Amino acid sequence: MRAIGIILAGGNNRKMRELSQKRAIGAMPVAGSYRSIDFALSNMTNSHIQRVGVLTQYNARSLNAHLSSSKWWDFGRKQGGLFLFTPAVTAENSSWYRGTADAIYQNLSFLKNSHEPYVVITSGDCVYKMDYNKVLEYHISKKADVTVVCKDMPANVNVERFGTIKMNEESRIEEFEEKPIEARSNTISCGIYVIRRRLLIDMIERCAMEDRYDFVKDILIRYKNQKRIFGYKIKDYWKNIATVEDYFDANMDFLKPEIRNYFFKQYPDIYSKVDDLPPAKYNVGAKVENSLISSGCIVNGTVEDSVIFKKSFIGNNCYIKNSIILNDVYIGDNTHIENCIVESRDTIRANSFYRGEDEIKIVIEKNDRYII
Known part of the structure; x- marks a missing residue:
């Protein structure tokens, strides 16, 4: 695939209560034998993205140990690899990541040293299966600057804790609100983006010059009228692990035969680090x-x-x-x-x-x- 991957897995989520005191959300166990970041990593390798950077920060010990070998997701290749980026003191910078845009800026050399024309950005705390190639094809066909993967949520879901978007007839995003007080749309952003690599570098560098740190607020929302930002709707299973209730529901969903079959018996597979343990x-x-x-x-x-x-x-x-x-x-x-x-x-x-x-x-x- 003509893209590199960036997985944002460094945030702290207090809505997970005591569960996030000892681990990052990306390291939360899911479905018995997996971690939540396994789904994003598996989607990357299944989409033939060979070069992936994971940006970690908060409580990253367990997550870093889980990602200590790239072989489980088949990233151990000559032409690619799995790269782990944590905040580091340098001559130019001594800060922790102040936001998602700042996290990418502090590791901008990863983008500059790559040759693929596109970047797929996703978070490490969502449970889903996706072929990013289809999003990229849509992105190219629309001649978009940025493509945002989105999903229509049922009426009983509290969408105010997500980013909500409104699109016109050709799926171009006209309104984008991050965690609105009162949502005017039930279409939410899934936190998955496709963008041209050179454009991303330019926008991230401009954000840094203006002391702006958040990818959604300072890039997507700020440039929605200047750049061609389109939405790509999905209908398949997608769950964000943002609260204890979300985490509980996501695991309980795997007790449903149709969900288990979708993730574990239908191609492509979901991969994880394998422990050498006897059967139950x-x-x-x-x-x-x-x-x-x-x-x-x-x-x-x-x-x-x-x-x-x-x-x-x-x-x-x-x-x-x-x-x-x-x-x-x-x-x-x-x-x-x-x-x-x-x-x-x-x-x-x-x-x-x-x-x-x-x-x-x-x-x-x-x-x-x-x-x-």
């Missing part, structure tokens, strides 16, 4: 209904409508319902967990009871198994 073990007395149980798990109790991530232990007479158990959790005997997300590496003592009532409860127990 179900001991006598275990009962599992409509749940995802990952590799390395041992189940003794009852699990219903839940997602259990890798290396978790479910004790005797436990009842887990409508919950997410993250990696490496030990749950003691006779424990009841319902409508909860249990943080990774937790040790839940025997005879515990947790239930989320008005909202999803995040369970974090003091960890006795680990010193660090």
Whole structure:
């Protein structure tokens, strides 16, 4: 493909509450064996984008460890590669990334040293499948300066937390509001953009000169009347992990057969770093209904409508319902967990009871198994 990829995975999201205190959103576990950034990386490699830069910043240790080898996504090639960019002190700059445009500016040499004519920019916190080639073909056919991937949301979705757009008959964007107080459109930006590389360099450098740091506000919204900015609508599954409720719903969606088939049984595939773990073990007395149980798990109790991530232990007479158990959790005997997300590496003592009532409860127990 005649494009390079940039994945923005450095932001901090306080709406994820305690879940974002120890990891970046791009490193959030999804669907039992994946991280949220795996979907963007898989889309890149499936679209034959060979050169991808990932911009990380906040709580990046877990994310950097996940991306330590490019072989899982087939980026280990002579003509491409997976590049990890974190804020660095240089002679010209000593700041953290102050925004998405500033993050790209601080790594502008990645763009300048590339030869592909186009750039695909996306975030690392969305769950979706997409062939970026189709967006690029649309971009070229429209003779667009920027193409924004967008989606019509159902009437019951709160679109005020997204960027909302309005397009004319030829799909050119006429209005673009970032997180409006009152939305005038139910069409949202998916945070996926296609732009000419030289144009992106010029606009990013101009932003830096004017002390502007945000890609959406200071480029897309500011230039919407001067540049040809078009929208590309999608109808397939797309979910942004922006809140605890979004994260919970995204994982629960994978309990639906049609969603699992779409992501895991239809070409192209979704790839992730593979751990060398044994298959899940179900001991006598275990009962599992409509749940995802990952590799390395041992189940003794009852699990219903839940997602259990890798290396978790479910004790005797436990009842887990409508919950997410993250990696490496030990749950003691006779424990009841319902409508909860249990943080990774937790040790839940025997005879515990947790239930989320008005909202999803995040369970974090003091960890006795680990010193660090």
